[in-house]
Amino acid sequence: MPMPESFKEYTELVCQQLRWKKARSIIKQEIEAHLCDQRDALMKNGMDEDSANRESIRQMGDAVEIGMELDRVHRPRPAWEMFALTALLAFIGIFIKIFLTYDSNTPMQPIYSAVAVLLGTGCMLGAYFLDFTLIGKYPLLIYFGAALSVVALCLVSGQRMLNGKYYYAQYVLLLYPLAFAALLYRLHGKKYTGLFLALAGVGLLSFCCFLVPSVGGLAITVVSALALMIVAAAADWFSTGRARSFIFIGVVTLIAAILLLLSLMTSGGLTARIYAAFNPWSDPMGAGWQSIIVRELVGGARFIGRGSTGEYSTGLSIPCMNSDFLLTWLIHNVGWIAFIVIMTIFAAFLFCGFRLCFKQKNMLGKLVSFAVMLILTLQTISYVATNLGFALIYSMSLPLVSYGNTATIVNMALIGVMLSTFRTGSLVKDSTLGHQTTRPRRLRWRNGELTISFKRHIAS
Amino acid sequence: MAIDKSLLTGSTTMLILKLLDGQDMYGYQMIEELAMRSDHTFELKAGTLYPLLHSLEKKELLCSYEKDENTQRPRRYYQISHKGKKLLGEKQAEWTAYSGAINRVMQGGVSFANA
Numbered sequence: 001m002p003m004p005e006s007f008k009e010y011t012e013l014v015c016q017q018l019r020w021k022k023a024r025s026i027i028k029q030e031i032e033a034h035l036c037d038q039r040d041a042l043m044k045n046g047m048d049e050d051s052a053n054r055e056s057i058r059q060m061g062d063a064v065e066i067g068m069e070l071d072r073v074h075r076p077r078p079a080w081e082m083f084a085l086t087a088l089l090a091f092i093g094i095f096i097k098i099f100l101t102y103d104s105n106t107p108m109q110p111i112y113s114a115v116a117v118l119l120g121t122g123c124m125l126g127a128y129f130l131d132f133t134l135i136g137k138y139p140l141l142i143y144f145g146a147a148l149s150v151v152a153l154c155l156v157s158g159q160r161m162l163n164g165k166y167y168y169a170q171y172v173l174l175l176y177p178l179a180f181a182a183l184l185y186r187l188h189g190k191k192y193t194g195l196f197l198a199l200a201g202v203g204l205l206s207f208c209c210f211l212v213p214s215v216g217g218l219a220i221t222v223v224s225a226l227a228l229m230i231v232a233a234a235a236d237w238f239s240t241g242r243a244r245s246f247i248f249i250g251v252v253t254l255i256a257a258i259l260l261l262l263s264l265m266t267s268g269g270l271t272a273r274i275y276a277a278f279n280p281w282s283d284p285m286g287a288g289w290q291s292i293i294v295r296e297l298v299g300g301a302r303f304i305g306r307g308s309t310g311e312y313s314t315g316l317s318i319p320c321m322n323s324d325f326l327l328t329w330l331i332h333n334v335g336w337i338a339f340i341v342i343m344t345i346f347a348a349f350l351f352c353g354f355r356l357c358f359k360q361k362n363m364l365g366k367l368v369s370f371a372v373m374l375i376l377t378l379q380t381i382s383y384v385a386t387n388l389g390f391a392l393i394y395s396m397s398l399p400l401v402s403y404g405n406t407a408t409i410v411n412m413a414l415i416g417v418m419l420s421t422f423r424t425g426s427l428v429k430d431s432t433l434g435h436q437t438t439r440p441r442r443l444r445w446r447n448g449e450l451t452i453s454f455k456r457h458i459a460s
Numbered sequence: 461m462a463i464d465k466s467l468l469t470g471s472t473t474m475l476i477l478k479l480l481d482g483q484d485m486y487g488y489q490m491i492e493e494l495a496m497r498s499d500h501t502f503e504l505k506a507g508t509l510y511p512l513l514h515s516l517e518k519k520e521l522l523c524s525y526e527k528d529e530n531t532q533r534p535r536r537y538y539q540i541s542h543k544g545k546k547l548l549g550e551k552q553a554e555w556t557a558y559s560g561a562i563n564r565v566m567q568g569g570v571s572f573a574n575a
Contacts, residue, residue: 029533030510033488061505
């Protein structure tokens with residue numbers, strides 16, 4: 001039975017009382033369904049349609065009053081603690097650059113960093129107020145856009161590389177876990193096809209990482225993809241059953257690990273790099289020299305104050321020490337106290353961030369927020385490991401704190417996307433985003449019978 | 461017999477949680493079920509129910525999901541959470557103690573006022 005105008009007017013009036021517009025669609029749908037249920041029940045008891053419509057509205061109560069009550073319940077919830085911790089980390093980064101690691105040879109560097117933080121704040125706020133459900137509406141555009149932009153940047157850059165890498169392309173790699181989250185979201189209910197397409201998705205992104213080439217970007221992409229697939233499998237996102245999805249992911253991970261091991265055994269350069277990460281003294285003039293200096297500086301550090309240097313670190317210093325090895329620099333020159341303070345704030349940031357990720361009710365918010373947290377966590381872990389003398393994978397930066405202006409802007413924009421999910425995620429329902437719900441099939445062939453469905457799929 | 465509405469006000473949360481403890485329900489179904497189980501003593505208004513349901517969901521005592529049941533529009537079902545079940549247990553214990561005390565006084569039990 002079609003919905004009468006009076007029901008639409010009633011729900012409109014209820015929704016007008018809600019200041020948070022995003023909450024309106026869900027409430028509108030629920031109130032309309034209630035009115036229709038009420039009307040149908042009254043008509044079943046013998047009431048005519050017009051009277052049933054009027055009585056349903058009467059029983060519902062005053063529209064303005066209900067709207068105001070619902071307005072009190074539905075308010076955007078900014079994650080203030082995450083804002084505060086982001087601002088604190090960015091402030092610490094600027095403070096260190098201006099007051100501790102200032103180099104008169106590069107006087108403009110702290111100013112550039114401050115500008116990067118300002119630009120990053122703009123990007124963060126822009127992403128925060130932008131509707132993150134756009135990722136769910138255009139997942140393939142986002143996925144292929146991210147993948148192809150790296151290819152395009154590599155092609156446009158030609159032979160211009162820095163430290164053997166396409167400089168700007170490597171920062172786009174930071175977006176890859178988010179792009180993969182968008183792809184995973186699109187693969188809802190696709191069963192094994194979805195799982196295989198997800199694998200193909202990781203493969204394409206990994207290929208793009210090799211183009212840059214960036215081992216750090218590859219590690220972030222692959223580890224995040226694995227973690228996101230586990231998050232999706234835990235919710236039976238592929239509709240294969242949780243256990244089957246987990247077994248699939250486990251088998252694929254095992255095969256990938258064996259292939260990695262085989263490639264390491266045949267690649268001398270990679271084997272030397274891994275060996276040097278565990279025992280840098282095995283190659284003191286080659287792959288291990290930076291780690292040896294770092295380990296000496298860290299080993300000779302005091303709790304507060306400047307520490308001592310060792311055999312290697314007395315005469316040698318690492319280039320870009322105050323950017324790529326900022327934590328080592330701080331541990332050596334300021335003491336372990338600086339490291340403990342920064343790590344405590346990072347731990348609080350990661351704890352609060354992951355706690356909010358787990359609280360996300362819809363899959364899009366969960367995948368997007370997890371993707372961003374994984375990007376930030378993996379960068380932090382690899383940076384800290386390198387700065388403590390375990391240089392297996394070099395990180396692009398210590399998010400928000402170390403030098404790396406482009407990385408700062410990208411990381412802050414990603415934090416903005418994540419904060420947007422925390423702010424409005426409670427109201428987003430996966431089924432309201434349209435394409436990813438399993439629509440009823442119009443044509444169905446079963447037991448020799450062809451069924452044609454003429455039922456319209458009603459979008460909210 | 462007419463019942464003072466204020467008696468229901470404080471217990472609505474408990475009643476809603478109890479209804480959902482048995483099965484997941486949508487809003488209209490809850491009103492009907494509550495009226496039926498209480499012999500039409502508790503006639504909950506939809507205008508009271510929905511703000512309450514949304515606020516309980518925000519407090520993570522309930523969660524909701526949509527279910528398409530071949531009706532013209534999908535219905536939003538509510539499900540009690542683990543936290544909600546815990547609160548229901550506490551509220552039920554509180555109610556049992558409270559109603560027991562009221563009954564004892566009303567049925568002429570021990571009165572400390574005259575002791």
